[in-house]
Amino acid sequence: MKQGTTLFLKIAVILIGIPVLALxxxxxxxxxxxxxxxxxDIACMKSLVLIDMYAAAIPFYCALYQAFKLLSYIDKNQAFSELSVRGLKNIKYxxxxxxxxxxLGMPLYYLMAERVDPPSIxxxxxxxxxxxMVIAVFATVLQKMLKEAIDIKSENDLTV
Structure with missing residues (x-):
């Protein structure tokens, strides 16, 4: 794959992270x-909502970092390696x-939506x-396909 394509995708990964940081x-x-x-009357409501949303931002940025690393592996011609499989596995998790x-936070958002009209939350x-969940399933499929491709590649390398 050309360097320009991965550069574009790396920039896209960074641009995805900036609005979430602003949010x-x-x-x-x-x-x-x-x-x-x-x-x-619920003293910890504010804290619970903040904890839930900020806690969800942490794995989001971990997944973006893993995607950035995957693109770096592609640049180094290491796309078909165990490192890529591990990166996809981390993105899935x-x-x-x-x-x-x-x-887990849906009950909190349900309580908020009860009092807001229209309930957009x-x-x-x-x-x-x-x-x-769609991203997790997609990462799982890619992970399995990549693992099979690595296995086939290693079998071909052994036969030659």
Missing amino acids: CIFLVPKIGNFAGELYP CAITISALYL MPIGLIIIFAS
């Missing part, structure tokens, strides 16, 4: 404060972790869960 800095605290204002964290959470 974590500017929007997540406002959502936490909003949750605290909706339920002043990060996506599953994001889904699990948002799934619930569909956003469900979209994040669904998208993360």
